[in-house]
Amino acid sequence: MNGNYIEFHFTIEPVQPASEILIAELGLLGFESFVENDDGITAYIPEEEYEEDLLAGVHILQSEDFKITYDQKEIERVNWNEEWEKNFQPILVDDLCSVRAPFHEKLDVEYDIVIEPKMSFGTGHHATTHMMIQHILKNDWEGKSVLDMGCGTGVLAILAAMKGAKAVDAIDIDNWCYLNTLENIQRNDCEHINVEEGGAELLEGRSYDIILANINRNILLKDLPIYVDCLQPGGSLYLSGFYLEDKPILEKACEELGLKFENFFEKDNWVAVKFSL
């Protein structure tokens, strides 16, 4: 997706818990990024995902418990790098791993990841990326074959490679993310990561010890059977990109495919869950 975005600014009274609910509803409709403000939220959707009556199905907009107004404007593709430079500090996860931009000073940590996110998702600032990094830090990757599905900036694939994974595929459906991951693997001396552009259709006949997929509830539910087909017996599947309230739905779908729940992290109402086969 290389087109423009539509930016919606929602003014919400009172701001909580309506913001959380609105973000959850918009996430299901294809909105990709959210910024929480003092008076509500700003949400971004790619122009090609937007249809005139898209917001008609958002329940909370009809609620009498909150007053929600919004305006919208078309903007150029968001340059997350510029936003990052303006607003953010490097990310430190469990004192072991930092995710920083090239212009940040290097921190004294075991895993130092340099990411130039430009327009891709995956700087570590989002709760889901943060928790997926925590899972990677907590587990053994030495000699494993790994798939990072929905790789964004490639941050998870890069950390898996740094932790000793022997063969890593990083796949994203978005051309921009594909190109950005190629750049970031070079930046982190992880050129052996195989980067591809596409979706679950690429996975036929493949086999992995570990699959990471931080995407969203609906895509995960749709593509889960394909992921599980690619998982070796004894393998692990890490899923994120959904809210705590959707965890039972994902768990049920995974259990029906023969997976066993292992553990999970929760942050800002998002979760990252580990399953094993």
Ligand SMILES: C[S@@+](CC[C@H](N)C(=O)[O-])C[C@H]1O[C@@H](n2cnc3c(N)ncnc32)[C@H](O)[C@@H]1O
């Ligand atoms: C929430 S971001 C995660 C990025 C990164 N893995 C992280 O943890 O920060 C989800 C990514 O999945 C990609 N994506 C969306 N639908 C997909 C699909 N069906 N197959 C593969 N990737 C997909 C998006 O382009 C986006 O880069």
